Amino acid sequence: MDPRVMDPQEELVRRAGLADTDVDQVVRVLEGLRRWREAERRASEASRRYMNLGETDMKAVRFVIALRNQGRVATPGAIATHLGITTASTTKLLDRLVAGGHVRRFPHPSDRRSLAIEVSDETRRVARETVGRSHARRFDAVARLAPREREIVARFLEDLAATGEDVPQPPQD
CATH class of the missing domain: 1.20.5 (Single alpha-helices involved in coiled-coils or other helix-helix interfaces)
Incomplete structure (x- = not known):
């Protein structure tokens, strides 16, 4: 780093000054x-x-939990949109999650043409104990900063994230 x-020749990283x-x-x-x-x-x-979940599966579970916490109903369409995947891929994903006991499908409470998705109590508990506790520790670390420090860190991270926006992509065949 x-x-x-x-x-050492400063071909990429200029250290002048x-x-x-x-x-x-x-x-x-x-x-x-x-x-x-x-x-x-x-x-x-x-x-x-x-x-026993893949990365996309975990993202789906977190999304369904977040919607429930907001008092909203998760649907396969909302999950597909959130993850940026096709409805066919969403069906396969939900099939895996149902088979693993992580979610269940049930009739949507207000739209009889749609399904609602709900995370199982056990998966919600495990997610809370793992991902949730980890997020709480990160939140606490940021909260310990003074408001001015948080602003500096936020601006720094936004600037850092922007450096990845112009990364060349490999050619598509």
Whole structure:
């Protein structure tokens, strides 16, 4: 991560005007982000493995839980839209989740042409104990920052996310 090691000729990373202590701080921030991404990946993988779910399955479960928490009814169409997948893929996904005991389908309470999707009590409990507790710890870490610090971090993360918007994509065959 240290550009003094990875890019000593400054072909990509310009360090002009930065003291070594400044570069040390930048490297520390980037290293912290790398460690956080790795910890997040491990936690997400452990949770998915524990629940025997794939990444898309977990996203669907979180979405259905979030809708219920908002007093809204989850439907296959809403799940498809949220995940950006086809209705056929959504049907397969829901079949897997039903077979695993994670969700159940039932008639929509107000639209008899549609189905409603509900997460099982056990899956809701496990998701709360794993993903939910992890999110609560992240929320607490951010809440400990002063308002001005949160604004700086938010702006930094938004700027960092924008750096990925112009990443070249491999050619499609």
